[in-house]
Amino acid sequence: MNKWKLNDIPIKHKLVTLLLIVTIVPAIFLSILIAVTVERVIEEQVTENTLQLIGQVNKSLEYYAGNMQNVSYLLSLDPEVEAFLKGEGTEEEHYAIRQFMQRLTTLYPEAAGILVVNNKGEAVSNELYAPADQNVTEEDWYRQAVEGAGIFKMIGQPKDRLITSHVHYGEDEIVSVVRAIVDPETKQVKGVILIDLKLRVIAEAVRNLNPGKAGSFMVLDENGKAVYMPDASLLSGVPVSRFKEKEAGTFSASIEGTEHQFIYQNQPFTNWTTVGVFSTKESIAEVRTINFFVVCFIFLIFFVAITAAYVLSNSMSRPILRVISFIRKVEKGDLAARYQDDRKDEIGVLGRSLNHMLMQIQKLVAVNKVQEQQKREAELRSLQAHIKPHFLYNTLDTINWMARKRGAEDVADVVDSLSTLFRIGLSKGHDIISLKDEAAHIESYLRIQKARYKDKLNYSLDVDSEAEGAAVLKLVLQPVVENAIYHGIKERRGPGHIRINAFKQADTLVLTVEDDGAGMNEERLEQIRTKLASVQADAPMQKTDFGYGMMNVQARIQLVFGPVYGIQIESCQNAGTKATIHLPFTRPLNAE
Secondary structure, X not given: OOOOOXXXXXXXXXXXXXXXXXXXXXXXXXXXXXXXXXXXXXXXHHHHHHHHHHHHHHHHHHHHHHHHHHHHHHHHOOHHHHHHHOOOOOHHHHHHHHHHHHHHHHHOOOEEEEEEEEOOOOEEEOOEEOOOOOOHHXXXXXXXXXXXXXXXXXXXXXXXXXXXEOOOOXXXXXXXEEEEEEOOOOXXXXXXXXXXXXXXXXXXXXXXXXXXXXXXXXXXXXXXXXEEOOOHHHHOOOOHHHHHOXXXXXXXXXXXXXXXXXXXXXXXXXXXXXXXXXXXXXXXXHHXXXXXXXXXXXXXXXXXXXXXXXXXXXXXXXXXXXXXXXXXXXXXXXXXXXXXXXXXXXXXXXXXXXXXXXXXXXXXXXXXXXXXXXXXXXXXXXXXXXXXXXXXXHHHXXXXXXXXXXXXXXXXXXXXXXXXXXXXXXXXXXXXEEHHHHHHHHHHHXXXXXXXXXXXXXXXXXXOHHHOOOEEEOXXXXXXXXXXXXXXXXXXXXXXXEEEEEEEEOOEEEEEEEEOOOOOOHHHHHHHHHHHHHXXXXXXXXXXXXXXXXXXXXXXXXXXXXXXXXXXXXXXXXXXXXXXXXXXXXXXXOOO
């Protein structure tokens, strides 16, 4: 019996199976995530919108309550009212009080009536009447005002009150507010101000809001009694204490078998609670509709994906995978790889074209490598062939002799340094010279630059005695030092210093050029390191803002000694730059 192997399954079946796993599992999680997210978002939106509407209702309630409080303050400060509370007022003063109350109700039309009662039970009002044979100070509203000790208080709808109204407002049409007037010195209650607020202004403030298709608002007083309630069944079976648990909140409860959501917020000024009531059926229906469309869309994707997988995988998967495998070999550098197949379709043509292309690439790489190496050597030779070497050297020697004859020692020193620079630079055509000669060459170059920059430039050269006879590439230090001067010392404020060191480290010759100039940031340093790392000995030089000389040195080192050796750069912003050159430690073959 043959053992079952996964590799024995056709690729088209693998593709179909993988597609089902990759699509079905995420689709199921996506559906669950969408359902939960949509439900949560809808609930949050309903809650947020309802709290905004409740906030508008509370602002209206606070506005009307504030007006009634202002009325009580205006009355308590009126001289005639003060006289009445002391029991000293005349009939004319009582008439003036009623006229003042009439003006206040005109200014604040939401006030249905105003009544002022002193502690003797005497009352004066513009719209309300107290029976002469009854002591109103014994009524509940009066006692609540006295208990408040001067604090404005809304006591809700009146129940079994002795006071009647000229307009005959019903108990369910007004809300009473009271405030006791307290003597500031004796702390004794001098009387109470009673104001009836028209309930219709509260109802209008609530009815003007649009809570949605299946929602409504209600207003409860501090005892949980309804101040405004469009439907008495909305609080059926819901304990009033739940609206006092927090400043604002939401909870769900069942009313007559239907699940409802309650969103409430307490109004600190009136101590009333505004409640929004919504049926959860509406939001559930929206969630189900969205989920239905999501599921339909996912099944459509399943059908299209599976069909496409079976049709395409059967004719394309196997030859494409073979081509991919072949191309990956080529990517790894195996240019000798060849595509083996006798197919006559587009895949077979593609494979044979790739084989032909690889053969051409191999020929071009071999030719290009030789050409580029010859080109690089020609470039290095051309740098020395731009001037007539011996003529220039002899001319400089003549200028040096003439300058010293005329006493221009500084000019003579510069010319002497330049002469030494060219003499070592020529080196009888040799590309490899001793480190001692290279050090003399760079010292001549620095003396010339010192004559130019004066105190701006300072330098020190330290060559280990053990390393003096080592072989180095000619002109390997000058481009690096030049870069340190122009990009380091020149860019800094004040004088700068360049330190050049050479020493042997195991089988390696290490040359360092360090300056305390402007340095560079991490981004610029990383760009330069990338450019140096990308230099290839057999590749043409690219234009760069970093310096052709440095790139040339890197290419020459790798051309002669291999990619293991070269230049490394370290730098810090405003602290300087250090270039380290690694070369193999050998003796020059042409040393004399």
